[in-house]
Amino acid sequence: MARLSALLAALAVAGLTLGPVAAVLVRAGGWGALGPGEVQALRFTLVQALLSAGLSVALAVPVARALARRRFPGRGVLVALMGAPFILPVIVAVLGLIAVFGQNGLVNTALRVLGLPGITIYGIHGVVLAHVFFNLPLAVRLLLQGWLAIPAERFRLAASLGLRPWALFRVLEAPMLLRIAPGAFAVIFVICLSSFAVALTLGGGPRATTVELAIYQAVRFEFDLGRAALLSVIQLGLALTAGLVALRLGAGAGFGAGLDRALPRWDGQGLSARITDALWIGLAALFLLAPLMMVVLRGLGGLALLGPGTWEAAGHSVSVALASTALCLLWALPLSTRGGELVGLAGIALSPLVLGTGLFLILRPYVNPFVLALPVTTLINALVSLPFALRILRPEAEAVRADYTRLAQALGLTPLAWLRLVLLPRLRRPLGFAAGLTAALSIGDLGVIALFADPDRATLPLQVYRLMGSYQMEAAAGAALLLLCLSFGAFWLFDRGGRIHAET
Amino acid sequence: MKATTIFAAGLFTAGAALAETPVLTIYAGDYVASEWGPGPKIEEMFEAECNCDLQFKPGDLLPRLLLEGDRTEADVVFGLNTDVTRKARESGLFAPHNVDLSPLTLPIAWTDEIFLPYNYGHTAFVYNTERLAEPPASFEALLDAPDDLKIVIQDPRSSISGLATVLWVQTVYGDGAEAAWEKLAPKILTVTKGWSESYGLFTDGEADMVMSYTTSPAYHIIAEEDRTKKAAIFPEGHYFMVELAAKVAGTDQPELADQFMAFLLSEPFQEMIATGNWSIPAALPREKWPEGFRELELPEKVLFYSEDEAAALREPAIEAWRRALSR
Numbered sequence: 001m002a003r004l005s006a007l008l009a010a011l012a013v014a015g016l017t018l019g020p021v022a023a024v025l026v027r028a029g030g031w032g033a034l035g036p037g038e039v040q041a042l043r044f045t046l047v048q049a050l051l052s053a054g055l056s057v058a059l060a061v062p063v064a065r066a067l068a069r070r071r072f073p074g075r076g077v078l079v080a081l082m083g084a085p086f087i088l089p090v091i092v093a094v095l096g097l098i099a100v101f102g103q104n105g106l107v108n109t110a111l112r113v114l115g116l117p118g119i120t121i122y123g124i125h126g127v128v129l130a131h132v133f134f135n136l137p138l139a140v141r142l143l144l145q146g147w148l149a150i151p152a153e154r155f156r157l158a159a160s161l162g163l164r165p166w167a168l169f170r171v172l173e174a175p176m177l178l179r180i181a182p183g184a185f186a187v188i189f190v191i192c193l194s195s196f197a198v199a200l201t202l203g204g205g206p207r208a209t210t211v212e213l214a215i216y217q218a219v220r221f222e223f224d225l226g227r228a229a230l231l232s233v234i235q236l237g238l239a240l241t242a243g244l245v246a247l248r249l250g251a252g253a254g255f256g257a258g259l260d261r262a263l264p265r266w267d268g269q270g271l272s273a274r275i276t277d278a279l280w281i282g283l284a285a286l287f288l289l290a291p292l293m294m295v296v297l298r299g300l301g302g303l304a305l306l307g308p309g310t311w312e313a314a315g316h317s318v319s320v321a322l323a324s325t326a327l328c329l330l331w332a333l334p335l336s337t338r339g340g341e342l343v344g345l346a347g348i349a350l351s352p353l354v355l356g357t358g359l360f361l362i363l364r365p366y367v368n369p370f371v372l373a374l375p376v377t378t379l380i381n382a383l384v385s386l387p388f389a390l391r392i393l394r395p396e397a398e399a400v401r402a403d404y405t406r407l408a409q410a411l412g413l414t415p416l417a418w419l420r421l422v423l424l425p426r427l428r429r430p431l432g433f434a435a436g437l438t439a440a441l442s443i444g445d446l447g448v449i450a451l452f453a454d455p456d457r458a459t460l461p462l463q464v465y466r467l468m469g470s471y472q473m474e475a476a477a478g479a480a481l482l483l484l485c486l487s488f489g490a491f492w493l494f495d496r497g498g499r500i501h502a503e504t
Numbered sequence: 505m506k507a508t509t510i511f512a513a514g515l516f517t518a519g520a521a522l523a524e525t526p527v528l529t530i531y532a533g534d535y536v537a538s539e540w541g542p543g544p545k546i547e548e549m550f551e552a553e554c555n556c557d558l559q560f561k562p563g564d565l566l567p568r569l570l571l572e573g574d575r576t577e578a579d580v581v582f583g584l585n586t587d588v589t590r591k592a593r594e595s596g597l598f599a600p601h602n603v604d605l606s607p608l609t610l611p612i613a614w615t616d617e618i619f620l621p622y623n624y625g626h627t628a629f630v631y632n633t634e635r636l637a638e639p640p641a642s643f644e645a646l647l648d649a650p651d652d653l654k655i656v657i658q659d660p661r662s663s664i665s666g667l668a669t670v671l672w673v674q675t676v677y678g679d680g681a682e683a684a685w686e687k688l689a690p691k692i693l694t695v696t697k698g699w700s701e702s703y704g705l706f707t708d709g710e711a712d713m714v715m716s717y718t719t720s721p722a723y724h725i726i727a728e729e730d731r732t733k734k735a736a737i738f739p740e741g742h743y744f745m746v747e748l749a750a751k752v753a754g755t756d757q758p759e760l761a762d763q764f765m766a767f768l769l770s771e772p773f774q775e776m777i778a779t780g781n782w783s784i785p786a787a788l789p790r791e792k793w794p795e796g797f798r799e800l801e802l803p804e805k806v807l808f809y810s811e812d813e814a815a816a817l818r819e820p821a822i823e824a825w826r827r828a829l830s831r
Contacts, residue, residue, distance in 0.1 A: 470541055
């Protein structure tokens with residue numbers, strides 16, 4: 001039963017990713033060839049993705065550790081708010097970053113006042129900065145979850161044994177990091193592989209060309225579908241390699257079951273530890289929240305300019321988000337195994353442009369694609385969110401299976417009872433987090449490619465682009481703020497819901 | 505386009521509709537159908553005279569059409585550009601427009617039987633007079649300007665205005681295009697995916713000049729009464745950008761499609777399109793342009809590549825740009 005549903009879920013992912021590539025390939029009549037520009041793009045894509053993922057995870061370790069062992073008023077709100085960059089639509093986030101780090105941004109203005117030379121955000125460092133801005137929140141949350149999943153009994157034991165901080169790190173925290181960090185690295189690496197608008201806007205020119213741009217050019221301008229298919233298969237291959245390596249590295253065993261008790265920490269109470277933690281939390285909060293504040297400030301004036309079209313688009317975005325969240329969780333539960341997580345990575349690794357074109361080619365003979373705009377958006381959003389949902393659910397789902405299967409077998413639990421009494425209650429926190437992330441991502445996502453655009457059923461991100469395309473920069477900033485509020489609101493509601501009565 | 509449109513019951517599409525009035529389906533660029541684009545106005549004006557239902561289908565115009573081939577639902581496409589028309593023409597999907605071209609008031613001669621122009625503009629660097637009191641007076645002066653003059657441009661591989669930019673440099677500098685780009689490179693703050701991102705950066709004060717159109721200042725004059733945004737006019741000339749419509753050969757509403765094509769050059773449409781699409785009307789004498797447009801400074805010399813030249817030069821021009829900016 002469980003096997004069958006896992007198989008079906010995996011087949012659905014494989015079909016939805018390989019099917020469109022195959023359709024594009026058939027239509028193109030064969031693979032295309034790579035030019036000199038593409039080789040350069042491939043190299044840049046790899047370098048920036050490695051740097052971005054490495055930095056995001058490395059910086060997340062001290063931040064997550066500080067958050068795991070500190071309790072202070074407003075901590076919950078801060079943790080939630082710090083997650084917001086990850087769910088922002090790219091264009092909104094980039095404008096927020098530019099408002100802070102740009103030529104005319106806060107940092108450069110301050111430097112000018114002090115008489116210091118300015119900095120520039122444009123170049124590979126800008127691309128990496130933006131990717132860290134987007135993905136540090138995800139890395140922090142994934143690691144924080146790892147920390148919180150260490151049963152309180154282990155810390156209690158460590159305290160009664162009088163372990164020094166370093167010994168505690170070696171015995172409890174390092175093994176956890178080795179288990180969680182490779183997966184976090186892989187997911188972020190794969191996200192950065194398909195980066196497009198960030199790399200282009202902040203990259204400063206063709207030196208910062210990514211593979212995704214080459215795909216865009218091949219599909220939109222040159223109609224060279226063979227080359228698009230080739231590039232997207234290369235991208236898929238890179239992502240799956242990263243996934244396999246991470247799977248290898250992150251294969252350690254968990255900590256075993258605890259009594260689900262709340263977690264007081266005995267370590268890190270010294271003054272220097274407190275100061276370090278406060279510093280890390282403060283810096284991370286400043287880095288992540290300042291651009292968000294700028295988005296809010298710039299958008300306030302534009303809110304009044306929003307027409308009925310924008311509100312309608314917001315309605316579509318919310319209904320799509322709810323449907324994709326339900327679909328994504330149903331999809332993720334049977335796949336929350338090591339193999340399943342690898343399969344799931346394919347969802348974000350495949351270029352959305354090739355995915356859209358392929359689906360269009362497959363569906364076009366049977367139905368009118370305009371009518372399917374929202375259902376297809378829902379489906380793709382669920383597919384694209386799947387890797388994140390799995391990354392969040394898998395470690396804990398596996399731990400629950402490892403710790404409780406024997407008990408369940410001894411009691412003869414039916415699959416349904418297992419789900420209801422053991423798995424779901426124990427997965428509440430990650431489920432809430434995963435649902436919040438999926439909902440937020442699908443509100444913020446540009447959704448399906450313009451091939452499926454329907455004039456009467458625009459989603460909010462599309463509306464932001466349309467407003468910008470018609471000189472309505474102020475209204476666009478207002479719509480972006482609305483988008484930020486909606487996606488953050490959705491994230492907050494689900495994530496909160498998962499944490500009620502949970503001691504984190 | 506079909507007499508009755510088939511409505512599959514999608515997740516969110518509720519209800520069905522019976523279309524008794526004939527439907528004219530128009531594929532258009534994405535911004536056209538938005539509440540701020542010209543789409544709603546066009547729909548209102550044309551439906552008043554055609555007794556039909558005009559439906560815009562916004563999105564990736566040409567890729568979608570090429571994917572669909574002769575099974576396309578489109579009756580008319582609206583918003584093509586000369587730099588991509590050769591690909592469109594080669595597809596054989598279009599029929600002659602049969603519209604009398606004598607009312608055209610374009611700065612170049614136009615005899616195309618398939619693609620019908622409805623508005624135009626030119627590439628230009630737009631600046632803010634409060635920030636840049638003395639803009640470069642020529643392209644040459646721009647190349648020689650100090651490197652702290654910052655400009656934003658669009659990527660020719662992902663945007664039509666970016667493509668027009670590299671063709672502009674190609675017309676002005678020919679074989680020296682790569683060297684010209686090399687001189688321009690340190691002044692380029694960044695290259696964006698599309699026009700919107702660039703213009704957003706410019707209005708946020710990130711850059712001194714933005715690659716845009718000679719008609720951009722008209723928006724600020726008319727909609728915002730702001731006269732600080734100007735296009736720098738260069739004596740070397742400016743690249744001509746025209747927007748085109750075409751009738752789909754396999755249309756099942758040929759009369760309506762013909763009527764729409766003729767409507768594009770009619771005076772009411774031409775008077776509307778200036779402020780509807782923020783571009784210069786293709787068939788309207790200057791005296792009849794809206795006030796703000798008559799104020800615009802326009803280039804004396806207009807540069808233009810035919811579609812064959814554009815198709816042949818595209819790749820080398822983009823490659824020269826890429827090499828120069830990759831150094």
